[in-house]
Amino acid sequence: MTASVLISLEVNGERVDAHVLPRLNLADFLREQLQLTGTHVGCEHGVCGACTVRVNGEIVRSCLMLAVQTHGASVQTIEGLSDSGEVADLQAAFRDRNALQCGFCTPGMLMAAQDLLKQEAEPDRERIREHLSGNYCRCTGYHAIIDAIEITARARAGGQA
Amino acid sequence: MKAAAFAYARATSVVNALELLGTHGDKAKVLSGGQSLMPAMNLRLTSPELIVDIGELAELRGIAVTGSIVRIGALTRHVDVLKSPEIAANAPLLTEAIAHVAHPAVRNRGTIGGNLAHADPASELPACMVALNATIVVRGQAGERRVAAEEFFKGIYATDLSAQELLVGVELPVASTNSSYFFHEFARRQGDYAIAGLAAQAIVEKDIFTKLRLVFFAVGDRPLLARAATKLINVSLTPEVLAAAMIVLGEELDPQDDHQASASMRRHLAKVLLARGASALLCRPDLNAGGRA
Ligand SMILES: Cc1cc2nc3c(=O)[nH]c(=O)nc-3n(C[C@H](O)[C@H](O)[C@H](O)COP(=O)(O)OP(=O)(O)OC[C@H]3O[C@@H](n4cnc5c(N)ncnc54)[C@H](O)[C@@H]3O)c2cc1C
Ligand code: FES
Ligand code: FES
Numbered sequence: 001m002t003a004s005v006l007i008s009l010e011v012n013g014e015r016v017d018a019h020v021l022p023r024l025n026l027a028d029f030l031r032e033q034l035q036l037t038g039t040h041v042g043c044e045h046g047v048c049g050a051c052t053v054r055v056n057g058e059i060v061r062s063c064l065m066l067a068v069q070t071h072g073a074s075v076q077t078i079e080g081l082s083d084s085g086e087v088a089d090l091q092a093a094f095r096d097r098n099a100l101q102c103g104f105c106t107p108g109m110l111m112a113a114q115d116l117l118k119q120e121a122e123p124d125r126e127r128i129r130e131h132l133s134g135n136y137c138r139c140t141g142y143h144a145i146i147d148a149i150e151i152t153a154r155a156r157a158g159g160q161a
Numbered sequence: 162m163k164a165a166a167f168a169y170a171r172a173t174s175v176v177n178a179l180e181l182l183g184t185h186g187d188k189a190k191v192l193s194g195g196q197s198l199m200p201a202m203n204l205r206l207t208s209p210e211l212i213v214d215i216g217e218l219a220e221l222r223g224i225a226v227t228g229s230i231v232r233i234g235a236l237t238r239h240v241d242v243l244k245s246p247e248i249a250a251n252a253p254l255l256t257e258a259i260a261h262v263a264h265p266a267v268r269n270r271g272t273i274g275g276n277l278a279h280a281d282p283a284s285e286l287p288a289c290m291v292a293l294n295a296t297i298v299v300r301g302q303a304g305e306r307r308v309a310a311e312e313f314f315k316g317i318y319a320t321d322l323s324a325q326e327l328l329v330g331v332e333l334p335v336a337s338t339n340s341s342y343f344f345h346e347f348a349r350r351q352g353d354y355a356i357a358g359l360a361a362q363a364i365v366e367k368d369i370f371t372k373l374r375l376v377f378f379a380v381g382d383r384p385l386l387a388r389a390a391t392k393l394i395n396v397s398l399t400p401e402v403l404a405a406a407m408i409v410l411g412e413e414l415d416p417q418d419d420h421q422a423s424a425s426m427r428r429h430l431a432k433v434l435l436a437r438g439a440s441a442l443l444c445r446p447d448l449n450a451g452g453r454a
Contacts, residue, residue: 002166022169022212025199044162045200052266058240059266064199066192068169069216115265133351134264 007071011036012080020067027051029067030077038078038107042136049135052108053077059115078107087114089155093148101139108135113149122157125150164202168211172218178327179302181213187324189213193236193275196267221274221329226251231333235274239263242273251335252293254342254362258285261344264352274328277313280320280383283354285346287314288378291386292342292360295333301326314383340364340372343438346379347430349421355379356422357430363442370394375438380416380427388413393439403439403448407432 004019011034018033025044030036030053042048044063051062054076081087087110093099100106109132116123116131123131128149129142137145172178182189190209192198193216201207215221221236224247231251233242242248242259249256262285263271276286277297290297290310297313299306299322310331313321322328336342346358357379364372373394375387389410396402416427440449 002168005169021166023164023166025163025203028163044203046196046267049264049266058269060270061196061266063203064195064267064270066169066195066199066212068171069195069214112266130351131265134266 005068005071007068009070009072010074012076012083018067022066022068024067025063026053026055026065026067026070026075027062029070030062030075036077036079038082040104040107042104047134047136048105049108049112049132050105052111052135054081054111054115059111078110081110081114090114090117090148090152093152093155094145097144097148097151099140099144099148105135105137105139109137109145113145113152117149117153117156122153123149162203162205164199165205165208167202167209169214170211171214171216175215175218175220175300175327175329178213178215178218179300179325181211182325182327183302185211185213189324191215191278191327193272193278194238194270195275196263196271197275197279197281215327224248226335229335231335232330233273233333234330235328236272237274239268239271239273239276240265243268252333253336254293254344254360255286255289255333257342257344258289258360261285261346261348261352261355261358267352273331277331278320278322278328280314280316280318281354282317282382282384283356283358283379285344285355285358285360285378288358288360288376288384289344290331290333291384292362292374292376293333293336294374295331297321297328298330298332299326300329305329307332311386316382319383336362337364339366341442343441345434345437347434354421357416357427357434359431359434359438361438361442365443368443368445369397370442373442375435377414377431377434380414380431382415382417385413387435389435398439398443398445398448400448403436406439407435410435 008017027041030039040050042050046061046064053062128146189211192212192214221234223234225232226247295310297308343361346355348355361375373390375390377385389406392406416424418424436449
Protein backbone atom coordinates (compact mmCIF):
# COMPACT_ATOMS: atom_id res chain seq x y z
CA MET A 1 0.00 0.00 0.00
CA THR A 2 3.02 2.30 0.24
CA ALA A 3 3.09 2.06 -3.55
CA SER A 4 2.89 5.17 -5.68
CA VAL A 5 -0.41 6.82 -6.44
CA LEU A 6 -1.49 8.44 -9.69
CA ILE A 7 -2.44 12.08 -9.28
CA SER A 8 -3.75 14.54 -11.78
CA LEU A 9 -3.68 18.25 -11.07
CA GLU A 10 -3.08 21.65 -12.62
CA VAL A 11 0.20 23.43 -11.98
CA ASN A 12 0.51 27.02 -13.18
CA GLY A 13 -2.31 26.43 -15.62
CA GLU A 14 -0.91 23.24 -17.12
CA ARG A 15 -2.28 19.79 -16.52
CA VAL A 16 0.11 17.42 -14.80
CA ASP A 17 -0.30 13.66 -14.33
CA ALA A 18 2.24 11.98 -12.08
CA HIS A 19 2.94 8.95 -9.96
CA VAL A 20 3.92 9.94 -6.44
CA LEU A 21 4.74 8.11 -3.24
CA PRO A 22 2.37 8.99 -0.39
CA ARG A 23 5.25 10.35 1.73
CA LEU A 24 6.27 12.92 -0.91
CA ASN A 25 5.31 16.43 0.13
CA LEU A 26 4.11 19.05 -2.33
CA ALA A 27 7.29 21.15 -2.02
CA ASP A 28 9.53 18.25 -3.03
CA PHE A 29 7.11 17.22 -5.77
CA LEU A 30 7.27 20.71 -7.29
CA ARG A 31 11.02 21.01 -6.94
CA GLU A 32 12.17 17.52 -7.81
CA GLN A 33 9.56 16.11 -10.16
CA LEU A 34 8.52 19.32 -11.90
CA GLN A 35 11.81 21.23 -11.53
CA LEU A 36 9.92 24.26 -10.18
CA THR A 37 12.67 25.26 -7.79
CA GLY A 38 11.31 28.73 -7.02
CA THR A 39 9.46 27.13 -4.12
CA HIS A 40 12.09 26.98 -1.40
CA VAL A 41 12.40 24.50 1.41
CA GLY A 42 13.70 25.77 4.73
CA CYS A 43 12.42 24.19 7.90
CA GLU A 44 10.07 21.46 6.60
CA HIS A 45 7.79 21.90 9.59
CA GLY A 46 5.67 24.89 8.75
CA VAL A 47 7.57 27.59 10.59
CA CYS A 48 9.57 29.56 8.00
CA GLY A 49 7.12 30.13 5.13
CA ALA A 50 9.74 29.74 2.38
CA CYS A 51 7.67 26.99 0.75
CA THR A 52 4.42 28.99 0.49
CA VAL A 53 2.40 28.25 -2.67
CA ARG A 54 -1.21 28.68 -3.74
CA VAL A 55 -3.58 25.73 -3.80
CA ASN A 56 -7.03 26.46 -5.24
CA GLY A 57 -6.33 30.17 -4.87
CA GLU A 58 -5.28 30.09 -1.21
CA ILE A 59 -1.78 30.20 0.22
CA VAL A 60 -0.56 27.09 2.03
CA ARG A 61 2.69 25.55 3.26
CA SER A 62 3.78 23.11 0.58
CA CYS A 63 5.99 21.28 3.10
CA LEU A 64 2.85 20.44 5.13
CA MET A 65 0.79 19.09 2.30
CA LEU A 66 1.24 15.73 0.62
CA ALA A 67 1.46 15.66 -3.15
CA VAL A 68 -1.34 13.04 -3.13
CA GLN A 69 -3.60 15.61 -1.46
CA THR A 70 -3.37 17.88 -4.49
CA HIS A 71 -5.16 15.41 -6.74
CA GLY A 72 -7.73 17.46 -8.64
CA ALA A 73 -6.38 20.76 -7.30
CA SER A 74 -4.99 23.83 -9.00
CA VAL A 75 -1.52 24.77 -7.75
CA GLN A 76 0.27 28.03 -8.46
CA THR A 77 3.91 28.57 -7.66
CA ILE A 78 6.06 31.67 -7.77
CA GLU A 79 7.01 30.73 -11.36
CA GLY A 80 3.34 30.98 -12.33
CA LEU A 81 2.77 34.31 -10.60
CA SER A 82 5.99 35.67 -12.02
CA ASP A 83 5.45 34.53 -15.62
CA SER A 84 1.90 35.85 -15.73
CA GLY A 85 3.06 39.27 -14.56
CA GLU A 86 0.68 39.16 -11.60
CA VAL A 87 3.38 40.22 -9.16
CA ALA A 88 5.62 42.21 -11.51
CA ASP A 89 5.07 45.48 -9.63
CA LEU A 90 5.65 43.80 -6.28
CA GLN A 91 8.88 42.25 -7.54
CA ALA A 92 10.04 45.64 -8.82
CA ALA A 93 9.23 47.25 -5.47
CA PHE A 94 11.18 44.52 -3.63
CA ARG A 95 14.16 45.25 -5.88
CA ASP A 96 13.88 49.03 -5.50
CA ARG A 97 13.56 48.93 -1.71
CA ASN A 98 16.28 46.30 -1.18
CA ALA A 99 13.62 44.02 0.27
CA LEU A 100 15.75 41.00 -0.55
CA GLN A 101 19.36 40.10 0.05
CA CYS A 102 20.03 36.38 -0.26
CA GLY A 103 16.55 35.91 -1.73
CA PHE A 104 15.81 32.66 0.04
CA CYS A 105 12.62 33.94 1.67
CA THR A 106 11.50 36.05 -1.29
CA PRO A 107 9.23 33.59 -3.17
CA GLY A 108 7.30 32.92 0.03
CA MET A 109 7.20 36.62 0.90
CA LEU A 110 5.81 37.50 -2.53
CA MET A 111 3.19 34.76 -2.23
CA ALA A 112 2.06 35.98 1.20
CA ALA A 113 2.17 39.65 0.19
CA GLN A 114 0.15 39.13 -2.98
CA ASP A 115 -2.36 37.09 -0.97
CA LEU A 116 -2.89 40.07 1.34
CA LEU A 117 -3.10 42.62 -1.48
CA LYS A 118 -5.75 40.50 -3.19
CA GLN A 119 -7.87 40.61 -0.05
CA GLU A 120 -7.27 44.18 1.12
CA ALA A 121 -6.65 47.20 -1.05
CA GLU A 122 -4.71 49.33 1.40
CA PRO A 123 -3.51 47.41 4.43
CA ASP A 124 -1.57 49.43 6.98
CA ARG A 125 1.89 48.36 8.18
CA GLU A 126 0.43 46.51 11.14
CA ARG A 127 -1.82 44.39 8.87
CA ILE A 128 1.12 43.72 6.55
CA ARG A 129 3.21 42.54 9.49
CA GLU A 130 0.39 40.35 10.69
CA HIS A 131 -0.12 38.71 7.31
CA LEU A 132 3.60 38.05 6.95
CA SER A 133 4.01 36.87 10.54
CA GLY A 134 4.55 33.29 9.35
CA ASN A 135 7.40 34.15 6.97
CA TYR A 136 10.96 34.34 8.23
CA CYS A 137 13.63 36.52 6.67
CA ARG A 138 17.12 36.13 8.08
CA CYS A 139 18.66 39.01 6.10
CA THR A 140 16.62 42.16 5.70
CA GLY A 141 15.17 42.88 9.14
CA TYR A 142 11.70 43.08 7.54
CA HIS A 143 11.31 46.86 7.35
CA ALA A 144 12.25 47.02 3.68
CA ILE A 145 9.82 44.20 2.91
CA ILE A 146 6.98 46.05 4.64
CA ASP A 147 7.98 49.22 2.74
CA ALA A 148 7.87 47.43 -0.62
CA ILE A 149 4.44 45.96 0.06
CA GLU A 150 3.03 49.24 1.35
CA ILE A 151 4.30 51.10 -1.71
CA THR A 152 2.85 48.51 -4.06
CA ALA A 153 -0.51 48.65 -2.29
CA ARG A 154 -0.61 52.43 -2.61
CA ALA A 155 0.41 52.36 -6.26
CA ARG A 156 -2.25 49.77 -7.09
CA ALA A 157 -4.95 51.70 -5.21
CA GLY A 158 -3.87 54.96 -6.89
CA GLY A 159 -3.85 53.31 -10.30
CA GLN A 160 -7.46 52.28 -9.94
CA ALA A 161 -8.72 55.66 -8.74
CA MET B 162 13.76 16.03 7.44
CA LYS B 163 11.24 14.00 5.49
CA ALA B 164 8.43 11.76 6.67
CA ALA B 165 9.06 8.01 6.76
CA ALA B 166 7.16 5.89 4.24
CA PHE B 167 3.51 5.16 4.93
CA ALA B 168 0.44 3.89 3.13
CA TYR B 169 -2.28 6.35 2.24
CA ALA B 170 -6.04 5.92 2.16
CA ARG B 171 -8.50 8.62 1.17
CA ALA B 172 -11.61 7.98 3.28
CA THR B 173 -14.82 8.08 1.28
CA SER B 174 -17.20 8.51 4.24
CA VAL B 175 -17.13 8.72 8.02
CA VAL B 176 -18.16 5.06 8.14
CA ASN B 177 -15.29 4.14 5.82
CA ALA B 178 -12.80 6.14 7.92
CA LEU B 179 -14.02 4.38 11.09
CA GLU B 180 -13.64 0.98 9.40
CA LEU B 181 -10.04 1.81 8.48
CA LEU B 182 -9.30 2.99 12.02
CA GLY B 183 -11.04 -0.08 13.43
CA THR B 184 -8.81 -2.37 11.35
CA HIS B 185 -5.50 -0.56 11.83
CA GLY B 186 -5.90 0.91 15.33
CA ASP B 187 -2.98 2.93 16.59
CA LYS B 188 -0.83 2.06 13.56
CA ALA B 189 -3.04 4.49 11.63
CA LYS B 190 -3.33 8.27 11.95
CA VAL B 191 -6.13 10.50 10.82
CA LEU B 192 -5.05 13.35 8.53
CA SER B 193 -7.18 16.52 8.58
CA GLY B 194 -5.36 19.77 7.83
CA GLY B 195 -1.95 18.23 8.45
CA GLN B 196 -0.69 21.37 10.18
CA SER B 197 0.33 19.48 13.31
CA LEU B 198 0.59 15.93 11.98
CA MET B 199 2.84 16.74 9.01
CA PRO B 200 5.42 18.66 11.08
CA ALA B 201 5.49 15.74 13.55
CA MET B 202 5.97 13.26 10.70
CA ASN B 203 8.61 15.36 8.95
CA LEU B 204 10.50 15.57 12.24
CA ARG B 205 10.00 11.78 12.65
CA LEU B 206 8.33 12.31 15.99
CA THR B 207 5.66 9.98 14.68
CA SER B 208 5.75 7.40 11.88
CA PRO B 209 2.28 5.95 11.25
CA GLU B 210 1.97 2.97 8.93
CA LEU B 211 -1.26 4.23 7.44
CA ILE B 212 -2.59 7.73 6.89
CA VAL B 213 -6.37 7.97 6.75
CA ASP B 214 -7.07 11.23 4.93
CA ILE B 215 -10.51 12.53 5.93
CA GLY B 216 -9.99 15.85 4.13
CA GLU B 217 -12.62 15.17 1.47
CA LEU B 218 -15.49 14.37 3.84
CA ALA B 219 -17.83 17.28 3.18
CA GLU B 220 -20.24 15.98 5.84
CA LEU B 221 -17.71 17.03 8.50
CA ARG B 222 -17.39 20.61 7.24
CA GLY B 223 -19.43 23.68 8.05
CA ILE B 224 -20.99 25.91 10.69
CA ALA B 225 -24.69 25.79 11.55
CA VAL B 226 -26.76 27.59 14.14
CA THR B 227 -29.93 25.82 15.25
CA GLY B 228 -31.90 27.28 18.12
CA SER B 229 -29.48 27.83 20.97
CA ILE B 230 -26.63 25.68 19.61
CA VAL B 231 -23.78 26.51 17.24
CA ARG B 232 -22.43 23.39 15.61
CA ILE B 233 -19.00 23.40 13.98
CA GLY B 234 -17.96 20.40 11.90
CA ALA B 235 -14.54 18.92 12.66
CA LEU B 236 -13.12 19.77 9.22
CA THR B 237 -14.08 23.44 9.41
CA ARG B 238 -10.83 25.31 8.86
CA HIS B 239 -9.47 28.06 11.12
CA VAL B 240 -9.93 30.58 8.29
CA ASP B 241 -13.62 29.62 7.97
CA VAL B 242 -14.19 30.10 11.71
CA LEU B 243 -12.31 33.40 11.62
CA LYS B 244 -14.46 34.78 8.80
CA SER B 245 -17.79 33.31 9.89
CA PRO B 246 -20.52 35.86 10.70
CA GLU B 247 -22.40 33.13 12.63
CA ILE B 248 -19.42 32.60 14.92
CA ALA B 249 -18.86 36.36 15.33
CA ALA B 250 -22.51 36.78 16.35
CA ASN B 251 -22.88 33.71 18.56
CA ALA B 252 -19.42 32.88 19.89
CA PRO B 253 -17.37 36.09 19.56
CA LEU B 254 -14.71 34.78 21.96
CA LEU B 255 -13.80 32.21 19.32
CA THR B 256 -13.55 34.82 16.54
CA GLU B 257 -11.12 36.82 18.62
CA ALA B 258 -9.10 33.81 19.77
CA ILE B 259 -8.70 32.17 16.38
CA ALA B 260 -6.96 35.22 14.96
CA HIS B 261 -4.12 34.25 17.32
CA VAL B 262 -3.92 30.70 15.96
CA ALA B 263 -0.93 30.44 13.64
CA HIS B 264 -0.52 32.38 10.40
CA PRO B 265 -2.72 32.82 7.31
CA ALA B 266 -1.20 29.97 5.28
CA VAL B 267 -1.58 27.59 8.25
CA ARG B 268 -5.12 28.78 8.98
CA ASN B 269 -6.06 27.97 5.38
CA ARG B 270 -5.48 24.25 6.08
CA GLY B 271 -5.70 23.68 9.84
CA THR B 272 -9.06 22.47 11.17
CA ILE B 273 -10.85 22.83 14.48
CA GLY B 274 -11.22 19.06 14.84
CA GLY B 275 -7.52 18.47 14.22
CA ASN B 276 -6.60 21.21 16.64
CA LEU B 277 -8.77 19.82 19.46
CA ALA B 278 -7.72 16.20 18.79
CA HIS B 279 -4.09 17.31 18.88
CA ALA B 280 -4.66 18.99 22.29
CA ASP B 281 -1.57 21.14 22.47
CA PRO B 282 -1.67 22.69 25.96
CA ALA B 283 -0.47 26.00 24.48
CA SER B 284 -3.30 26.14 21.96
CA GLU B 285 -6.02 28.75 22.19
CA LEU B 286 -8.89 26.56 21.01
CA PRO B 287 -9.13 23.88 23.73
CA ALA B 288 -9.27 26.72 26.30
CA CYS B 289 -12.05 28.46 24.35
CA MET B 290 -14.02 25.21 24.22
CA VAL B 291 -13.83 24.89 28.01
CA ALA B 292 -14.65 28.59 28.55
CA LEU B 293 -17.66 28.34 26.23
CA ASN B 294 -18.95 25.11 27.81
CA ALA B 295 -18.66 23.24 24.51
CA THR B 296 -19.59 19.64 23.90
CA ILE B 297 -17.19 17.57 21.80
CA VAL B 298 -18.95 15.11 19.50
CA VAL B 299 -17.08 11.84 18.95
CA ARG B 300 -17.99 8.97 16.66
CA GLY B 301 -16.81 5.37 16.79
CA GLN B 302 -18.00 2.22 15.07
CA ALA B 303 -20.47 1.68 17.93
CA GLY B 304 -22.01 5.14 17.46
CA GLU B 305 -21.77 8.68 18.69
CA ARG B 306 -20.86 9.94 22.14
CA ARG B 307 -20.70 13.45 23.53
CA VAL B 308 -18.10 14.69 25.95
CA ALA B 309 -18.02 17.98 27.86
CA ALA B 310 -14.93 19.97 26.82
CA GLU B 311 -13.92 20.08 30.49
CA GLU B 312 -13.62 16.28 30.48
CA PHE B 313 -12.16 15.91 27.00
CA PHE B 314 -8.61 17.22 27.49
CA LYS B 315 -6.49 14.79 29.50
CA GLY B 316 -2.94 16.10 29.28
CA ILE B 317 -0.20 17.08 26.84
CA TYR B 318 -1.43 15.89 23.41
CA ALA B 319 -3.85 13.58 25.25
CA THR B 320 -7.63 13.51 24.96
CA ASP B 321 -10.55 11.25 25.65
CA LEU B 322 -10.44 9.98 22.00
CA SER B 323 -9.41 6.40 21.35
CA ALA B 324 -7.36 5.46 18.27
CA GLN B 325 -10.52 4.02 16.71
CA GLU B 326 -12.61 7.18 17.05
CA LEU B 327 -13.11 10.39 15.11
CA LEU B 328 -13.86 13.80 16.50
CA VAL B 329 -16.75 14.82 14.24
CA GLY B 330 -17.69 18.22 15.59
CA VAL B 331 -18.25 20.58 18.49
CA GLU B 332 -21.39 22.20 19.82
CA LEU B 333 -21.38 25.55 21.59
CA PRO B 334 -24.27 27.17 23.39
CA VAL B 335 -25.16 30.48 21.67
CA ALA B 336 -23.68 33.29 23.78
CA SER B 337 -26.46 34.97 25.75
CA THR B 338 -27.01 38.64 25.00
CA ASN B 339 -25.89 39.74 28.47
CA SER B 340 -22.64 37.77 28.42
CA SER B 341 -19.23 39.26 27.80
CA TYR B 342 -15.87 37.74 27.04
CA PHE B 343 -12.16 38.38 27.37
CA PHE B 344 -9.25 36.92 25.46
CA HIS B 345 -5.60 37.73 25.78
CA GLU B 346 -2.35 35.86 25.32
CA PHE B 347 1.33 36.56 25.60
CA ALA B 348 3.35 35.22 22.66
CA ARG B 349 6.72 36.13 21.20
CA ARG B 350 5.29 36.80 17.78
CA GLN B 351 1.81 37.17 16.29
CA GLY B 352 0.55 33.68 15.50
CA ASP B 353 2.97 31.78 17.71
CA TYR B 354 1.78 29.41 20.39
CA ALA B 355 1.12 31.28 23.62
CA ILE B 356 3.51 31.53 26.56
CA ALA B 357 0.45 32.14 28.76
CA GLY B 358 -3.13 32.98 27.85
CA LEU B 359 -6.62 33.47 29.21
CA ALA B 360 -10.02 32.83 27.59
CA ALA B 361 -12.95 33.97 29.71
CA GLN B 362 -16.68 34.29 29.51
CA ALA B 363 -18.79 36.15 32.07
CA ILE B 364 -22.15 37.52 32.98
CA VAL B 365 -21.94 40.84 34.76
CA GLU B 366 -24.94 42.37 36.49
CA LYS B 367 -24.68 45.77 38.16
CA ASP B 368 -20.88 45.65 38.15
CA ILE B 369 -20.80 42.22 39.78
CA PHE B 370 -19.89 38.88 38.22
CA THR B 371 -22.84 36.51 38.48
CA LYS B 372 -21.12 33.96 36.25
CA LEU B 373 -17.46 33.70 35.36
CA ARG B 374 -15.46 31.03 33.60
CA LEU B 375 -11.73 31.74 33.49
CA VAL B 376 -9.73 29.28 31.43
CA PHE B 377 -5.95 29.61 31.36
CA PHE B 378 -3.81 27.94 28.70
CA ALA B 379 -0.10 27.26 28.18
CA VAL B 380 0.30 27.22 31.96
CA GLY B 381 -0.30 23.51 32.57
CA ASP B 382 -0.73 20.21 30.75
CA ARG B 383 -4.30 21.09 29.67
CA PRO B 384 -6.67 24.06 29.81
CA LEU B 385 -7.23 25.12 33.42
CA LEU B 386 -10.78 26.09 34.41
CA ALA B 387 -9.72 28.22 37.35
CA ARG B 388 -11.40 27.81 40.74
CA ALA B 389 -10.05 31.29 41.45
CA ALA B 390 -13.13 32.56 39.58
CA THR B 391 -15.36 31.52 42.47
CA LYS B 392 -13.64 34.17 44.60
CA LEU B 393 -14.79 36.85 42.17
CA ILE B 394 -18.44 35.88 41.80
CA ASN B 395 -21.23 37.69 43.64
CA VAL B 396 -18.90 40.07 45.43
CA SER B 397 -18.09 43.70 44.93
CA LEU B 398 -14.61 43.49 43.53
CA THR B 399 -11.86 45.27 45.46
CA PRO B 400 -8.09 44.96 45.13
CA GLU B 401 -8.17 42.77 48.26
CA VAL B 402 -10.71 40.38 46.70
CA LEU B 403 -8.59 40.22 43.58
CA ALA B 404 -5.46 39.51 45.62
CA ALA B 405 -7.27 36.63 47.35
CA ALA B 406 -8.28 35.22 43.96
CA MET B 407 -4.65 35.41 42.84
CA ILE B 408 -3.56 33.33 45.80
CA VAL B 409 -6.08 30.64 44.85
CA LEU B 410 -4.88 30.82 41.25
CA GLY B 411 -1.28 30.43 42.41
CA GLU B 412 -2.23 27.23 44.23
CA GLU B 413 -4.00 25.62 41.30
CA LEU B 414 -1.41 26.48 38.64
CA ASP B 415 1.20 23.92 37.68
CA PRO B 416 3.14 25.50 34.82
CA GLN B 417 6.09 24.00 32.96
CA ASP B 418 9.58 25.29 32.30
CA ASP B 419 10.50 25.26 28.64
CA HIS B 420 12.56 27.18 26.08
CA GLN B 421 9.89 29.91 25.91
CA ALA B 422 9.49 30.70 29.60
CA SER B 423 10.20 29.49 33.12
CA ALA B 424 7.43 28.21 35.36
CA SER B 425 7.71 31.28 37.58
CA MET B 426 7.37 33.62 34.59
CA ARG B 427 4.22 31.73 33.58
CA ARG B 428 2.81 32.04 37.10
CA HIS B 429 3.45 35.75 36.99
CA LEU B 430 1.85 36.15 33.57
CA ALA B 431 -1.24 34.15 34.62
CA LYS B 432 -1.79 36.56 37.50
CA VAL B 433 -1.34 39.55 35.22
CA LEU B 434 -3.96 38.00 32.92
CA LEU B 435 -6.36 37.48 35.83
CA ALA B 436 -6.13 41.16 36.78
CA ARG B 437 -6.46 42.32 33.18
CA GLY B 438 -9.38 40.02 32.51
CA ALA B 439 -11.35 41.01 35.61
CA SER B 440 -10.63 44.67 35.00
CA ALA B 441 -11.68 44.53 31.32
CA LEU B 442 -14.83 42.48 31.93
CA LEU B 443 -16.03 44.84 34.68
CA CYS B 444 -14.76 47.98 32.85
CA ARG B 445 -12.74 48.80 35.98
CA PRO B 446 -9.27 50.04 34.92
CA ASP B 447 -8.45 50.65 38.59
CA LEU B 448 -8.37 46.89 39.26
CA ASN B 449 -5.63 46.28 36.78
CA ALA B 450 -3.43 48.99 38.25
CA GLY B 451 -4.07 47.84 41.83
CA GLY B 452 -3.90 44.14 41.14
CA ARG B 453 -0.48 43.92 39.59
CA ALA B 454 1.08 40.58 40.32
C1 LIG C 1 3.85 27.35 12.09
C2 LIG C 1 2.65 26.86 12.85
C3 LIG C 1 2.15 27.63 13.89
C4 LIG C 1 1.04 27.19 14.62
N1 LIG C 1 0.57 27.99 15.62
C5 LIG C 1 -0.51 27.59 16.31
C6 LIG C 1 -1.03 28.40 17.37
O1 LIG C 1 -0.54 29.50 17.66
N2 LIG C 1 -2.12 27.93 18.04
C7 LIG C 1 -2.70 26.74 17.74
O2 LIG C 1 -3.67 26.38 18.37
N3 LIG C 1 -2.24 25.96 16.75
C8 LIG C 1 -1.17 26.37 16.03
N4 LIG C 1 -0.70 25.55 15.02
C9 LIG C 1 -1.35 24.24 14.78
C10 LIG C 1 -2.60 24.38 13.91
O3 LIG C 1 -3.64 25.05 14.60
C11 LIG C 1 -3.12 23.02 13.44
O4 LIG C 1 -3.99 23.27 12.40
C12 LIG C 1 -3.89 22.18 14.42
O5 LIG C 1 -3.22 22.01 15.62
C13 LIG C 1 -4.15 20.79 13.89
O6 LIG C 1 -5.20 20.79 12.99
P1 LIG C 1 -5.07 20.01 11.62
O7 LIG C 1 -6.42 20.01 11.01
O8 LIG C 1 -3.98 20.57 10.84
O9 LIG C 1 -4.79 18.53 12.16
P2 LIG C 1 -3.76 17.41 11.68
O10 LIG C 1 -2.38 17.94 11.69
O11 LIG C 1 -4.25 16.80 10.44
O12 LIG C 1 -3.95 16.37 12.87
C14 LIG C 1 -3.48 16.65 14.18
C15 LIG C 1 -3.69 15.42 15.07
O13 LIG C 1 -5.07 15.19 15.32
C16 LIG C 1 -5.51 13.95 14.78
N5 LIG C 1 -6.80 14.24 14.15
C17 LIG C 1 -7.02 15.19 13.18
N6 LIG C 1 -8.32 15.29 12.92
C18 LIG C 1 -8.96 14.39 13.71
C19 LIG C 1 -10.33 14.03 13.89
N7 LIG C 1 -11.30 14.65 13.21
N8 LIG C 1 -10.61 13.07 14.78
C20 LIG C 1 -9.63 12.46 15.49
N9 LIG C 1 -8.32 12.77 15.37
C21 LIG C 1 -7.98 13.72 14.50
C22 LIG C 1 -4.42 13.53 13.82
O14 LIG C 1 -4.36 12.13 13.69
C23 LIG C 1 -3.19 14.12 14.45
O15 LIG C 1 -2.73 13.30 15.49
C24 LIG C 1 0.42 25.96 14.29
C25 LIG C 1 0.90 25.19 13.23
C26 LIG C 1 2.02 25.62 12.51
C27 LIG C 1 2.53 24.77 11.40
S1 FES D 1 9.80 24.80 4.53
FE1 FES D 1 7.67 24.91 4.69
S2 FES D 1 7.40 26.40 6.20
FE2 FES D 1 9.54 26.13 6.24
S1 FES E 1 16.55 37.89 1.94
FE1 FES E 1 17.70 36.33 2.90
S2 FES E 1 16.22 35.35 4.08
FE2 FES E 1 15.14 37.04 3.37
